Amino acid sequence: MFGLVGSMASICSLSFSMIGVIISFISLNLLGVWLGLELSFLSVICFASGSSVEEAESVMKYFIIQVLGSCVCGMGFLLSINMVEIMFSQVFIFIGLMMKLGIFPFHFWVSPVVSKLSWAGCASVLLLQKLIPLWIFSNYLFLYKDVSRAEFLCCLTSLVGCLGGLGVLNYRVLLGFSSIQNLGPMMLLCCCSDFYLWVYVVVYMVISGFLMLSLWSLGVYCFQDLIKDKDYFGMSKLWWVSLYFFSSAGLPPFMGSAMKISLLLGCWNLMPLGSGICIFSSCVSLFFYLSVVLALVVSWGKTLFLFNKSNLQPLNRINSFSLLVNVAGGFLLFLCLSL
Template sequence: MVWGVMVSPSLIVFAGVSVLGVVLVIMSSGLLGMWLCLELGFFGFIPILNGKSVGENESASKYFVVQSVGSGVLLVGLILVSGEFFLVGGGMMWQHMTNLMMVVGLMIKLGVFPMHFWFPSVMGSASWLSCFWLSVVQKVGPFWVLGGLGFSGWVLGSLGFMLVCTSLVGAFGGLAQVQFRPLLAYSSLGQTGWMGLVSILSSELFLYYMILYSGLLVGLLYGLNAINSYSFFSVPGWNLGKGLFFWIFGCSFFISLSGLPPLAGSALKLVGVLTIVDKYYFYVVVLIGSSMISLYYYLSVFISGVVCIGGNSFSFYDSLAGGSGLGLIIIMLVGLNWVGGFPLFMICGGLVL
């Protein structure tokens, strides 16, 4: 059992297919080949998202419909770009239209504002493993394509504006959440603006960003899965130290993802700020403001968990002990989160500068 999903040969095969699609997107040099690799990753993820519960089946159906629409729009744009005779006949108007179609297709697939409405709905009923896959694996390919197509002018400016709006939607949308999975969805939307602008400006730094982000998200999802709870109201309180261990080993990653120093997540924000500030100074200000809003409701969740009585009969000690090797990995991630903030801060600053 991995984050609510039973490990089976079919799961390993489909996960491998999805990861293979992402790797091939990064290695691809042609437009249609890139599109086929995106679809390979998409079809590999559908069986992972489609679980045993009705909610997971509904999420898989919604995701399939949305991704199909996005893939269709993207394919039409790629075909128009590949057929140069269209551009010769239509001039700049055709070029702008094809660029716009490609951007809209990728925005639909990523859940970028104003095509973000499907994202919280899909993640709100998904398993923890599917939440990780949606937040990390399924975003690498489309963001890599956005950075590699080399948009410029008003197309790039409009895309940057939409990415920043997505972060604002993620920040304000999380204020009204009392369930963990919708909160994770809005948290992922809040990270989308940072990811998108970094991917456009530097593909190498984007990969570093995603690696660190995925490590923090793994620790967070393991902590949430360990308590087998999907709501703020059923988390363990401070009694008997259970709540203390839960917040140290689990939801401290929430605060880290908002970029609070000296936690490791502050390195993510440093990469974003130093990469974006030269070209989009105003966007950096807005993104930092959205992160401060996110930090506000993450701290609200933390304080609520500390002061509540906590009736959940959960023991984090047993969860770590029962996981053996997995528990050791989580302890290492927690150590990285709490102690590795300053070294990662310096390393990431050196990479950017």
């Protein structure tokens, strides 16, 4: 798996995906934006394909739904450029972006796709591929003011994401539903504030990216992998990694609480109902985030006592990154947002 990421083909694919993001962000016309969107998407297909049959099957599912979304979105761009059927162009662009992001009712592809991918593939699909559609979506709402429909769909998306993650033991699927749940606040911020939108997106990408990297390095993909390693040192690393779940749940003083603060600062005055539903959905999702931590405690019991002298060890790279991202990063974001 590490050899896959280190290979030249994977590095080139990831580089072209980032180039596609840059092209879309700096492009001055819709065709340039669509070109960057497709370049980034096709590069991620090459990066996430992997070497197993299961990964190839997941990538094929992702390819089909993304091609459909690209066709619908591209049709809307063409109609908008030619100033023909403006109403239909708005509908096409809106539906195409919903399909590419996995917004309700097009959320059905997320869990089947990420369930068999590697952690690197999950990161590219759930994190990197959100950037361009969210940027297009925020500009779409700025131009067409289609706010009421977006607020309704963002509430449903958050509720579907928080309810779908209950009882899930595959952590790739769990993070997929977490991605759906976080799409709701991101859509809401697209309607209200670009600044707080990108604060939310950056914090979400940092937390989820480091979480996936840590689980990848420990070889943990589902609940069964948690109970394989019975020595203390492996369990201690997993306990420190579980801080990312506290952060994703938005518990202060961890870094993830900055996402909820950004949502309230950006949307509460304009959309109190949508903001309240998104906060409520994050409270429900707190249950399946904490279920991972509870699984650790129940499985290992007193061996997780970190101050036992016989078990003391210096902080390694995984533990240090967890403390830096969740605790120190949360403190710095609190200071920045309070200015």
